[in-house]
Every structure is written in C-alpha cells, then in structure tokens.
Amino acid sequence: MIGWLGAAGWVAADETQVNTYTLNGQTDPSVAMDADGDFVVTWESFGQSGGTFALSDVYAQRFDSNGDPAGVEFPVWASSYDQRNPAAAMDGAGNFVIVLETDTNGVGNFQIWGWRYASNGDFQGSQFITNDSIAKRYPSIAKAASSGNFVVTWDSLDAASYGIFARRFKADGNPWADTFQVNTTTAGVQTRSSIGMDNYSNFLVAWEGHGGQDGDGIGVFAQMYTSSGTTAGTEFQVNSTVAGNQTNPSVAMSWNGRGVVVWENSASDGNLNTYDIYARRINLNGSLAGEEFRVNTATESYQGRPSVAMDAIGDFVVAWASQDQDGSFQGIYARKFDLNGNPLSGEFLVNTTTSGSQTSPAVAADLNTGSFVAAWQGPDQDGDGVFMSWPLVAPELSLFIDGFESGNTFAWSSTVP
Ligand SMILES: [Ca+2]
Ligand SMILES: [Ca+2]
Ligand SMILES: [Ca+2]
Secondary structure, rough: OOEEEEEEEEEOOOEEOOOOOOOOOOEEEEEEOOOEEEEEEEEEEEOOOOOOOEEEEEEEEEEEEOOEEEEEEEEEOOOOOOEEEEEEEEOOOOOOOEEEEEEEOOOOOEEEEEEEEEEOOEEEEEEEOOOOOOOOEEEEEOOOOOOOOEEEEEEEEEOOOOOOOOOOEEEOOOEOOOEOOOOOOOOOOOEEEEEOOOOOOOOOEEEEEEEOOOOOHHHHHHHHEEOOEEEEEEEEHHHHOOOOOEEEEEEEEEEEEEEEEEEEEEEOOOOHHHEEEEEEOOOOOOOOEEEEEEEEOOOOOOOEEEEEEOOOOOOEEEEEEOOOOOOEEEEEEEEEOOOOOOOOOEEEEEEEEEOOOOOOEEEEEOOOOEEEEEEEEEEEOOOOEEEEEEOOOOOHHHHHHHOHEEEEOHHOOOOOO
C-alpha cells in the first residue's frame, strides 16, 4: 500500500478494490478522510439489496490509516426504491455524514437524506435534509474539521427552473438555521453544486450557471459564506474563459480559508481535444485569487469530471478522467499544487489496471499529514466496481519522503540504476 522508489522514480501505491459485493455495477464513489488517515468510501450499488440490477442503493466501506478495511461494507440505505448520488464528509476526529438522493415514493420524488456515523462506524441517526413534493438532486456536503458542523447543498426549483439551496447543521445533526438559496442570479438553470469548508465553518459553494449567464453556454459561479452563514462578498463568476461550456465544478478549502474551484472546460465545437481541466483559487473574502490555469498537461482528447481536495496548509490534488491516455479508454490522472497554484508534481496515472474505462474520480485529504486518497469506478469482476489508491503519491514530490534524505537506507529502493 506504500509507494516505492523504482528506476523511474516514485510510483503511486497499487490500487485496491473497495467493493466486496461485485455483481452488477458499483459506481460513482465519494471519499472523505479524517485528520489521521482514516477514511470512508461510499458508492452506488445496483441490485445488491435483492432488487433488480436496475435498482440502485448506496453502500459504504471504512478504511483505517493503513488502507485496510475497518469492518465490512455496509448499506447506507438499501430499500425497494432508488438511492443514488452519495456524497461523504468527515471531520478531523473521524465522524462522518453521508448524504444521498432517495426516491421517497418510487415515482421519482427524490429528496436529500443524511446519515450520520461515529468514527468507529456506529450509526448515529438519519434525517431528511429536504422533504417536500419538489424533486431534489446532486447533494454535496462539507464538514468542519474541529467542530464537526456541516453544510449540505443540493438542486431544487427556484424562481426559474433549478437553483442551488443549502442548510447548515450542527455536528449532532440538528439544523442550525433554515434552508436558504445560494444563487443570486436565478434566470435559467443553476445546478451541480459543490461545497468546501474550512476549519472555522466558513464555506464556499460553486455551481454551473446555464443559459448564457457567463456570456456563452454554461459557466461556473460561486459564493463564499462566513462561519455565521452570511454571504462574504457577492456571487461571482469563476471562469474567465467563457467560450463554450464550463461544467462539473469541484470545491475544496484549506484549514484556514484558502479555497479552490476546479472544473471541466469545453468549447462548444464538439471537438474532444478542447476538453480540459481548469482551476482557480478563491480568497476567504470571496474574491478571486489569481488567474484561472489549466491543470492537465496532456490535452489530447477528453479530460473531464474533476475532483479536488486540499490539505490544512492549502496544498491541493486534482484528479480527473482522461480519454485515450492510459492505453485503454478513460484513465484517472492527478496532479498536485501548492496553495499559490504552483505545480508540485507533473500529472500522473492513478489507476494500476488500465484496461477499460476508469472514471468518476473522487479525492480527499488527510489534514495532518497532507496525504491524499483517490477513489474511482472501473471494470471489476462483473460490470463496474470501485477502486482506490492510498496514499496517493505525486511522483516528483516524493523523492525525499520516508527518510530518504536522512540517510535511512531502509527507505531507499533496492533497485540499482
Ligand atoms: Ca461489479
Ligand atoms: Ca461558458
Ligand atoms: Ca483505462
């Protein structure tokens, strides 16, 4: 499970299969980590609870800091109706919450439900985050490292089609205040929100704004909030390149309020070569910190579906899916940056098994050590499964970890150049 130093430099840890139950598809993972390397992966699993292969439920598996399973995989919710799109958040002590969409009546009235667990996996209770007659979608959640307070965002109908809504909760699951709308501009569709939170409960939400809000197609917009839930600054546009569509934002924040938004940029010409991953840093006061920059270096074909995680000091890792780069359909690539957006590594291949499509990556950070974990979906024994890499070692950064520079020869490779 540990990276090794070969002739070509450090190689990321081998991948590990996350799902124990392999029949049908296990897809769309989310991952969250505490402050000493324990983490939880949650995903959709089809047909596992005894329904048809088309019925989706949500399962999860905890792991300890060695990357070994802690207990067995468990249903977050398995029922006769669909559960989907899980998202996980964990505080520094390892308490975690998984939010998901649940079809409350079997006819598509999806609502957002939250499930709370203690660090040892003990179930702490569940509750509706939303519960009305308007279908909801795309939940996102972030949790403050020390207090364990959390904020959930989702899509619901606003004055004009979909908009972004949110609610703050205390660590014990009690709502802190009423639901509020995040987006100020309501014309057209606002969707696919992502939230990041610092240790003091300041939080940043980003989303897609459709209908030409950025001047052409879809753009990425964001709003910063203070720890008291009030807006910090106003809603702002994140992308400066507006041609075509900027979609699928992912947000992370450091311990002390450094924010970053990543997204998928595509021209509207249908050319796969124009799909790339971009990032922009955000200040705690809700202003842009520097220019947007491209994350991926290999730009051939499609790069999309980014996920970002940030450690306590603001270093961040972006992972994405890239088409035709690992030799077989899509593969997972990642790259590490410092808090100023300077690259700390080149892009590197995350998945060990390259056959077929590895896609839908999710990343999380260990706040204390700055270690990162990645999870994704890829072919398993039957259909798709969920895989992970821990620790995720960014190659060009890792020449001097594990005491290499201290002269500890046990940390050196046995490879003789
Ligand atoms: Ca499977
Ligand atoms: Ca645009
Ligand atoms: Ca592949």
